Amino acid sequence: MTVAQERPTAIAVAHPLEPLTPAEIAAAVAILRQEKSLGASTRFATVTLNEPSKETVMGFRPGDDIAREAFAIILDNATAQTYEAIVSLTEGNVTSWKHISGVQPPIMLDEFSECENAVKACPEFIEAIAKRGITDTSLVMVDPWSAGNYGLEDEEGVRLSRALCWVRANPTDNGYARPIEGVIPVVDLNKMEVIRVEDHGVVPLPPQSANYSQEYIKNFRTDLKPLEIIQPEGPSFTVEGHQICWQKWKMRIGFTPREGLVLYTVSYTDSGEERPILYRASLAEMTVPYGDPQPHHYRKNAFDVGEYGVGTLANSLKLGCDCLGEIHYFDAFMTNSRGEVAQIEHAVCLHEEDFGILWKHVDWRTEETEVRRSRRLVVSFIATVGNYEYGFFWYFYQDGTIQYEVKLTGMVSTAAVAPGETPKYGTLIAPQLYAPVHQHIFNVRMDMCVDGLQNSVYEVDIEPEDDELNPYGNAFYAKSTLLATEQEAQRLIDPMKARYWKIVN
Template identity: 40%
Template sequence: MRFVEVVLNEPDKRVVAVADAYFFPPYQPMLDKPKGKPSMFPTLQLPYRQARLVVYNKRTNVTSVWVVELSEVHAAARGGKKSLPPLYQTFRLLWYEFLPLKLDAVEYAECEATVKEHASFIEAMKRRGIEDMDRVMVDLYEVDSPSRRLARPLVFCRTESDCPLENGYARPVEGIHVLVDMQKMQVIEFEDRYLVPLPPPDPLRNYTPASSRRGVDRSDVKPLLISQPQGPSFRVNGYAVEWQKWNFRVGFTPREGLVIHTNDYGKICHSLKRGCDCLGLIKYFDAHFTNFHGGVETIENCVCMHEDHGVLWKHQDWRTGSTERRRSRRLTVSFFCTVANYEYGFYWHFYQDGNIESEVKLTGILSLSALDAGETRRHGTVIAPGLYAPVHQHFFVARLDMDVDCKPGEGLNQINNNGFSLHQNSSSYAQRDCNSLSARHWIVRNTRTFNRTGQLTGYKQVPGSNCLPLAGPDAKFLRRAAFLKHNLWVTQFHPDECFPGGEFPNQNPRIGEGLPTWVKQDRKLEDTDIVLWYVFGVTHIPRLEDWPVMPVANM
């Protein structure tokens, strides 16, 4: 048995809101009641915690999802003294279901070893002049297969070099077809289809400090220091954060990464220890995961939080020449994850005027293919002798569980499009695309509260730079990722609807699982609890300056 994922189930958000109002001072004004009237909240009884486990039985190839209620937790689990008896938990099984499983990071390493030990693969590498298998890199890509867990690797080979981080992605190995059964961890298909010479070693391929690659680094950049002698403006209690008028909790799951919980304004996948891009006083949060054996592993300093930014506002009176300005301050919570050759940084920015901004930073190493002498490709860029980088796209989805200006126990919002007459009251019609010609945006309003000018309070979703898939409508990947067909989806809240393509899209026999299926239920969106799903992407046309490591692209 392998424990693929163990996470706490999120409790009902109305319960969370009431609990916050009872136990946390920033939220307690929400409990105010007129004199002589009973409280709208009875004595609070918190529900038991629930854990959700994804367990894989490799022998039977069965994945089960378990929901377990943790009915007792020893005091040591809540910060009790170390002298108390060992921690124990009693639990009862509430629900389970058998489902297909995505591939895990541990299996990536097992697959690489399996391919490198395969006799036909070793012979194919010898045909290309490669006998040292320690120089070979095998990156794993999942195959769309409802009945079997399959993978199709890509192969690269490092040069013989004394550089400590030799860039193996600079030498892709072409012409080898491999298919791996991930349950049995066996090569089930192998074919050496054609031979393309390995690209010559590119002198610009490595990106480590100059001393490790016999190169020269820039020396004309002076140090940049940011000092906060009085300390940061934010306060942290565990994973709860207070800053300016913001209150929220920092969360982290092994699948979603950074999650911002109970985000409130106005009521008052590697460690960053090895290199963080933030300056000033920084607060780090650890992330905790389960390994395949059910034990706990910790990534220290996984999430970073700091303050920064430039000008908040400025105005000069042209008649008098006098100028007023204020420096801006924003709070940023972020983390980075590595997916094979690529790095993705995810940032949430909180501003003093109540704005929230999401930003993704893309960097890392291009995915490359080799070229024969004199060969060119129309769908990519030649970035070094014998190497080309294909044009490609990246897509992300932000799940925004909206509770605009709600009191504890409420969750009633509606959505309208750009403040015009277009107004959809059911989810089957609430699928929209960006339109820069009309500056299209979307507003979620609370239908029960008003601002000082008598208008309904709300939050506006403002699209940034975006795109849709360039693939044709019958492209195979759109069967599993049909949510990419629109930039915005709106659904009625359901606790089991957390992932836009369904929980296990690659091995799921049901095509179109996720958002396309949910909106067909045609649930109402007026005066109910809604979720916005914002899909945003970028089309990357590689350039020479993206090699050997890509400068950050922001979106």
């Protein structure tokens, strides 16, 4: 990609929270390269909008001047150092440059293929898989799993991946059906070198394939007739830039390499008054801890947001849409690790869905029936992280409800067992193939703004009434308790008390 050498300036945008344009991303990279003399060993893990202050956003009026800034995370492979930078696109210079010690940026998409190539070229790895009857490295699949930090002295400060490997029977085979059990190449991602190959013993390859594509499956179900979703007058939502209006809802969206979809300034119009609800909401982190203590699996504990960036791994729905009806798409722009602008076409899907009955009542005295159907607005994206697909869906309903749902699809992470063995820490899913037990735990950060910034959190428990006021044993009530500090708010769910939390102004 060719980048102009003259001092770039910010591109005119309509709102301070509009995502960086491709030109702004390119400008930020060019400024950083020039001012900090960044060389070929530099990788750009993140280049995204440096969001302005809440006061700036909430006080913004159309026509106001907008100062644009980019936030960047930069890794120098040569020195193994990580930097955070802020670039003023309005002024055309770097306003902040900090070395952040003791950290690692996420594993970048470019590193996936580079890591695989390094593993396949390693003589020690070639020797290890030959013990298992594998001689064609072109059919080997390498997934660069994060290594985590287990306090090992020789790993301190090293940018490591403990790569997990599978092998295809042919170039279009589903490789996840045949894990290369017991072989773990450990890769220094800064040097892109295999520093050791762990071999915990030969386990035979599972014998069966698990192919799912139309190349292999010719006969699909024929007992379903077409179901058409049509909106002859078009959708009920309107889109202006990255602002969405639908029914009484109004919001803006953004997209970052780490979080993927971000919601901003969500409001609901009540009796003609636009009432704020959320200032910002996004998936902040997720972790996938595995419960198998064996050497090949005990360090599988991926943080798929922070360690990989679900935004960078978002699907382009241009390749196959996952929504039905009248759809509006938003593209996402970021960089690859070398600082070139990367575009994910149709990264975010916006559409409406019928959601059954919203309200119904039958007056048996008059024999009259009234039904109101439910409609919901859906803002979503899907990310592929190795074997898994995560679908992230924000739903907005006509009754004022906001719902966040994560849907998991794709394939489970697989492992091999010896013939006749029953795995204790997983489920056998095919002969000699099992899925280790694990969890998917998600954390969503919600910066609430219910009717303004002065919000409080209450914990609500269902409590039985005291005996002296409960002669029949049936009395109970909802008890609200203020959680005044973050320390107090570290709470557990309690299904026996039907515990929930409410946020009030």
